[in-house]
Amino acid sequence: xxxxxxxxxxxxxxxxxxxxxxxxxxxxxxxxxxxxxxxxxxxxxxxxxxxxxxxxxxxxxxxxxxxxxxxxxxxxxxxxxxxxxxxxxxxxxxxxxxxxxxxxxxxxxxxxxxxxxxxxxxxxxxxxxxxxxxxxxxxxxxxxxxxxxxxxxxxxxxxxxxxxxxxxxxxxxxxxxxxxxxxxxxxxxxxxxxxxxxxxxxxxxxxxxxxxxxxxxxxxxxxxxxxxxxxxxxxxxxxxxxxxxxxxxxxxxxxxxxxxxxxxxxxxxxxxxxxxxxxxxxxxxxxxxxxxxxxxxxxxxxxxxxxxxxxxxxxxxxxxxxxxxxxxxxxxxxxxxxxxxxxxxxxxxxxxxxxxxx
Numbered sequence: 001x002x003x004x005x006x007x008x009x010x011x012x013x014x015x016x017x018x019x020x021x022x023x024x025x026x027x028x029x030x031x032x033x034x035x036x037x038x039x040x041x042x043x044x045x046x047x048x049x050x051x052x053x054x055x056x057x058x059x060x061x062x063x064x065x066x067x068x069x070x071x072x073x074x075x076x077x078x079x080x081x082x083x084x085x086x087x088x089x090x091x092x093x094x095x096x097x098x099x100x101x102x103x104x105x106x107x108x109x110x111x112x113x114x115x116x117x118x119x120x121x122x123x124x125x126x127x128x129x130x131x132x133x134x135x136x137x138x139x140x141x142x143x144x145x146x147x148x149x150x151x152x153x154x155x156x157x158x159x160x161x162x163x164x165x166x167x168x169x170x171x172x173x174x175x176x177x178x179x180x181x182x183x184x185x186x187x188x189x190x191x192x193x194x195x196x197x198x199x200x201x202x203x204x205x206x207x208x209x210x211x212x213x214x215x216x217x218x219x220x221x222x223x224x225x226x227x228x229x230x231x232x233x234x235x236x237x238x239x240x241x242x243x244x245x246x247x248x249x250x251x252x253x254x255x256x257x258x259x260x261x262x263x264x265x266x267x268x269x270x271x272x273x274x275x276x277x278x279x280x281x282x283x284x285x286x287x288x289x290x291x292x293x294x295x296x297x298x299x300x301x302x303x304x305x306x307x308x309x310x311x312x313x314x315x316x317x318x319x320x321x322x323x324x325x326x327x328x329x330x331x332x333x334x335x336x337x338x339x340x341x342x343x344x345x346x347x348x349x350x351x352x353x354x355x356x357x358x
Contacts, residue, residue: 008024010139016055032091034145079129080162080165102163104309137334162354169307171307174255193352211243333355
């Protein structure tokens with residue numbers, strides 16, 4: 001005899017920065033187009049750290065409050081979710097209970113012009129899972145529509161969870177670069193989880209000269225293993241000259257996965273005439289750069305935030321054709337969510353962390 005489950009456990013925080021709490025809540029019954037998914041795996045992403053802390057740094061001691069931006073407590077983090085379909089509302093159409101799927105978390109209002117263009121990740125009324133709605137640090141998650149559920153194909157499900165943010169964010173940023181010719185270089189600043197995925201993706205796309213920058217020797221070594229052609233300590237003296245030499249002064253694009261004052265300044269100095277600086281990281285700070293240089297060098301400064309549902313479909317197809325995720329991945333049980341988040345906050349993670357709900 002099967003006992004019906006009426007409650008489930010999620011790990012949420014009730015105050016910014018004050019620890020994740022094991023909380024038992026009522027299991028929702030999906031209605032309309034909703035789909036109830038049992039979480040199998042959920043990535044621990046650096047975006048989770050920013051949300052947990054409750055702000056983005058704006059430089060000179062100023063902060064952008066995320067609560068004022070619409071994030072309401074309590075928060076259940078986790079937007080890199082692979083899970084199994086449990087049940088659905090009566091308007092969800094044909095679904096396959098028991099099928100394992102990747103969840104697209106960057107949900108918008110679905111009604112504005114941005115959403116209708118397929119760019120829900122840029123909606124001004126966001127409903128992203130793990131940010132504005134309960135996410136995957138949990139046994140279950142409620143997905144508003146089956147269109148946000150992606151078939152994994154032959155991907156390892158624990159690895160595939162990273163595609164929903166880390167993979168998607170890097171893939172979307174790389175698409176913004178445009179074509180890269182064989183004599184051109186791409187610089188990747190920050191060789192953490194996103195930077196490593198970016199280097200791996202660039203290598204698989206056939207980019208010939210990929211230059212990695214990071215303070216950590218360990219991360220620089222990993223960057224070489226996943227496809228970088230050269231790496232540099234971003235704190236070393238004359239690092240700009242060394243990178244320009246390695247790139248033959250022909251850096252078509254700089255991907256900044258740190259997004260701090262110093263790294264943005266470095267990216268602007270490295271990009272060649274007509275080059276692109278694509279800023280992804282949210283370390284924070286202020287941009288100060290002579291306007292005439294931007295014009296006369298014809299530099300493009302592009303902010304890149306996650307990616308669209310169409311981007312994720314492209315990425316899953318790409319990942320199924322290539323061995324994309326070959327960086328170190330640590331699997332931790334769901335009940336260690338708080339410790340895993342603290343480990344990432346302290347910069348103690350090699351590669352990526354993924355929570356498993358067994």
